[in-house]
Amino acid sequence: MDYLKTVVPSQLTAERGPNLVVINPGSANIRIGLATHDTPFNIPHCIARYTSQVPKKNVQDQMLNSQITTAQHMEREKAYDIIASFLKIPFLDEEVANNSFPRKMGRVDGYNPHNSKKETAFTWTDVYEKELNSSLPLESSINEGVANESLDQHEGSSSKELTSSKPKSRQFIFGEEALKISPTEPYCLRRPIRRGHLNISQHYPMQQVFEDLHAIWDWILIEKLHIPLNQRNMYSAILVVPDTFDNREIKEMLTLVLRDLRFSSAVVHQEGLAAVFGNGLSTACVVNIGAQVTSVICVEDGVALPTTEKTLPFGGEDISRCLLWTQRHHQTWPQIRTDILTKPIDLLMLNRLKETYCEIKEGELDAVTVVHSYEDGLPAGSHKTRLTALNVPPMGLFYPLLLVPDVYPPPPRSWFHDYEDMLEDTWHLDFPRRSDISDGLYPGMNVGLPMWDTYPVFTARPKKEEKVGIAEAITSSILSTGRIDLQRKLFCSIQLIGGVGLTSGLVPAVEERVLHAIPSNEAIDTVEVLQSRTNPIFVSWKGGVEISNMFDESESTSFGMAWRVHLMGLIDSSSASDFLCEIQEISNIFSGFLISAVMLGYIEKTGFAMEFTLEMAENTRTLISFKRKQCVT
Structure with missing residues (x-):
């Protein structure tokens, strides 16, 4: 542990990078690669599945689209x-x-x-499977006489061989190839994420969404990163999730990464927060203009400010x-x-x-x-x-x-209310806690412990979308911080990330229109968009590596994040002692920090447990880290 307190981030990346997979999923594309890579693979986040359904849909969720009025x-x-x-x-x-x-x-x-x-x-796209044995035609020509004799004697078996020689359609096709399939072919395109949320609807059930996510990510890991399933336990995942994601969506993503893809551990970061670190900053207003969603969030001293978050559905x-x-x-x-x-x-x-x-x-x-x-x-x-x-x-x-x-509306959010709460299964459990932590550090959550009685409970609800332009969204986001010194700093520290951020002329247009959007009674007269140090498309992906290094060497970070940790969620009494024994280890990792988090463990059918720490910054999650370990049965 002393080593983590002295090592520099670049050294950590060099040592651990070959075993760190950084995943930044989006509505249109997924950026994924090893932490040692300069740039990730940028692959269309979709899958086309062979279908015999009649009538055939070209796109799974096309029924959600509407005509212009x-x-x-x-x-x-x-x-x-x-x-x-x-x-x-x-x-x-x-x-x-x-x-x-x-x-x-x-x-x-x-x-x-x-x-x-x-x-x-x-x-x-050629939708047929490639022939693995290209020497068959030559062998057939050489042994033509033998083949003709065999044909007379084994007519039935030869017919089966002829039938099997017909081109066979691929069961699923990924990435850009999936986007270039002819409408006449029996395939249906599926996008698991739409407008910044899991694309769950009556036309695209939850189970299918996660099956497709698993298939896409597994294909990338095998075909692009050359990491087979039986070697995944030697790798950790850094998941950089969109700011639009809800807690339930994050929980499901991590279940996918740990249980299905079989990574040994995973750490989650917000996209906006990662972008700040990706450009070597600590404070900025991050404007992420993606393919289907634009999000705005302010970050101060390495902590995302949840009250500043804005989501624009375009x-x-x-x-x-x-x-x-x-x-x-x-x-x-x-x-x-x-x-x-x-x-x-x-x-x-x-x-x-x-x-x-x-x-x-x-x-x-x-x-x-x-x-x-x-x-x-x-x-x-x-x-x-x-x-x-x-x-x-x-x-x-x-x-x-x-x-x-x-x-092109977002998917309906009715499933959000129907789905189980991320933490509800553990609120009624009563577990011991460290005696040296006062109840005052935890101003209340209804979990059967007195210290949670007065905690302001935030009801689970989908994140609100706003239909304003980016200039108004940026202005509203920054002004909501309420402090003139911070506002001035943020207006001069605007970051444009995402593919649209490369549009020529966008930077001066943002500066001019944001300046005009600031109310005249505000004492602010300067707006500046900072130039990105790396490709705006990949800056969040790159930041995922940087912030994870800081997370590992938590005591040496210069951004002074406030952490308070409380171990809460355990599955049953038989495994509770195994989880509780890690309290001391966690305390050592975050030595010198107040850790504000909820750790929740649950047993999967595979015999594995997941534990995650949820950092709360101003009563809202900004970071989740997950670890998986083999349970003692």
Whole structure:
């Protein structure tokens, strides 16, 4: 233990990194890799399963999607005109009215684009299993005479061999390959996480969601990291979870990591908190603009402030959908069937166009490119076109009515209330505690102990989403801290992470619009977005390694996190002594700290127990660490 107090984080990473797997799951992609890697694998977080269901669904949760209403369409057009005024470009109807002819592909041949890049087409995924024995045709040719003789004698067995030689469809396909499966193939795409939450609904039951999560993560561990199941007990997992996740979702994720994937231990960190450490900071306002969700949270001295958390139900994929709508409205999109909600390959194409051409700047912004059509397994068609108003879609981050995120709503949250409480099975148990810890340290929880009687109980509830732009969300989040010194520091320490954070022109736009969103009575006149030290897509993943090193060498961290630990949850009296014997070890690990946490253990059918410590910062979880050990039977 003395070693952990003196070792530096880089040394810990070098020594433990080969056995640390850092997992950062998201709605669209999962970032995963060993702690020694410079960058993780960034893989679409989806699976396509073979199905014989009739009628077939291309996407498992497509029934959750909705059509845009007339009111939403009018609000979108109004938002476009507001943005057009800001960007100094023609209004929506004004530009269309000025066109004396529809825009056709031939009209752009002589156009000198500001940015013309060759767009390669995606190819359909081969859904059949690869032949393992390629020498069979040669052997068959050499032994043709023998084979013909055998055919006369064993006609029945030969027929079976011919039948077995037919191509066999893969039962499941992962990652980008899953997104490029032709709609004519008997596969259904599933995304286990949608809009920052587990994608559980009447169309996608909980059991299927976790089966898919297990299959995806297990495939990545085996195929990408080359860690087979029988070696997982030599590895620990660092799970960097989205700030949008609820306690129940975190608990299920850890059950998956420890029980199903068989890691020896796991530590959980919030994405926003990890991002701060990933950039070498201790205090910042973290704005995570992901593919489907945008979250805002403030961190002070290495502790996330839960009252500052904001969740916005839109992200990069909404910008891609808006790009398609903008081009269709301006009649620049080819006459092809592009369905971004039910044809995943179209979403891939729109995402690439958005990342290549969209930026925030004043004036008209056009570009010549090639758009591809993907029709029912046919080779991709190419259509040269001029895309216009390319600076409008990313402005939807400030005017979410332009994005119409309700077309792709989050999964229903009814399961949240029906599911068992994370801690409810242990509240009625009465266990001994350390005599040197006063009841005053635990201002009350109803667990059968007097010290919890007056504790302010926070009811379990889904996290609230807000439908405002990111400028208002950032301003509201920072001002909610209530301290002018901290507010000034946070307004000058804004972090943009996530793929959308790479959008050209976004940083000055955020600085300007946040400054204008600050009420005039606030004594704040400076807003600054800090440049990320690493790729914004991977900064949270990288921070998971850094903060875990600090967790291991807790006494040497300079951020002074306040910890208070109380061992509470034990499963039964027969194993209680085994768990209680670890109190002293835990006290040694966190020597010099007040540990505010709840440890809960429960026996799995596999014969393993999980123990986790839940750090409470201002009465709210900011960190959970889990450990698993073999139970004595």
